[in-house]
Amino acid sequence: MTVERLVHIVDDDGSVRRSTSVFLRTQGYAVENHSSGVAFLEAVGSLQPGCVLLDVRMPEIDGIAVLERMRSAGVDFPVVVMTAHGDVGTAVAAMRKGAHNFIEKPFERDTILQALEDAFALAEQADAQRLTAAAALSRIEALTPRERDVLEGLAAGQTNKMIAITLGISPRTVEIHRANMMEKLGVHSLPEALRIALIAGLGGNL
Missing domain, CATH: 3.40.50.2300 (Response regulator)
Known part of the structure; x- marks a missing residue:
């Protein structure tokens, strides 16, 4: 369009x-x-x-x-x-x-x-040219299990504090995993990360 x-x-x-x-x-x-x-x-x-x-x-x-x-x-x-x-x-x-x-x-x-x-x-x-589910999943495969946990929490609408409580780690540790996750996904903002997660089917479908 x-x-x-x-x-x-x-x-x-x-x-x-x-x-x-x-x-x-x-x-x-x-x-x-x-x-x-x-x-x-x-x-x-x-x-x-x-x-x-x-x-x-x-x-x-x-x-x-x-x-x-x-x-x-x-x-x-x-x-x-x-x-x-x-x-x-x-x-x-x-x-x-x-x-x-x-x-x-x-x-x-x-x-x-x-x-x-x-x-x-x-x-x-x-x-x-749109990002496909397969391409999104390919990017997510580069994440560590903990980084993926953080991404899934964000895609479910959780805050850093809520993710920290769920995972049993500190909010500061969540922030570190979140920064590493965004770098590996090649994104610069939370909306970009969420779009990849939702296209891949994490936390519900986009």
Whole structure:
């Protein structure tokens, strides 16, 4: 799918919509604002294709439900979800529903730009070039058993602290295994690691 550099911001917080849209326009993006998940879904059939910057915490219908309805309707716009800081479980749930990436609020400007570019790039890949389950598993085979345990915990939506308790190790040791795991997978962010894990079938299917 060829995607124009258009961003649909879906957030019930007007100040977030305004500040984010002003910033993205200065970076050359076209922006359309939507004040709720309901408003976005009502309009989505007539919208120009673009990347959706989607808040997960909204009244009436939350971001996860918006993702479900988008996919049910066959709308395959790339989606970057905005989650609360440390809300790994919600981020994993969103990626299972088809989100391409996630960022944590409050986010840095460089973070949102990178997340959007990654989402556009993924959407523009031909199906044959997408990471297959076999390729994802091949990467995971390079991990030690403990590194894989940490990855599986993250893919299940657990925090570092929860993983540490489950494995009977310290949170600091989890951090070390997590850093080594990401280096071996060749990724630079948690969303990239989660995508590989979920494609491979760890912690549920993507």
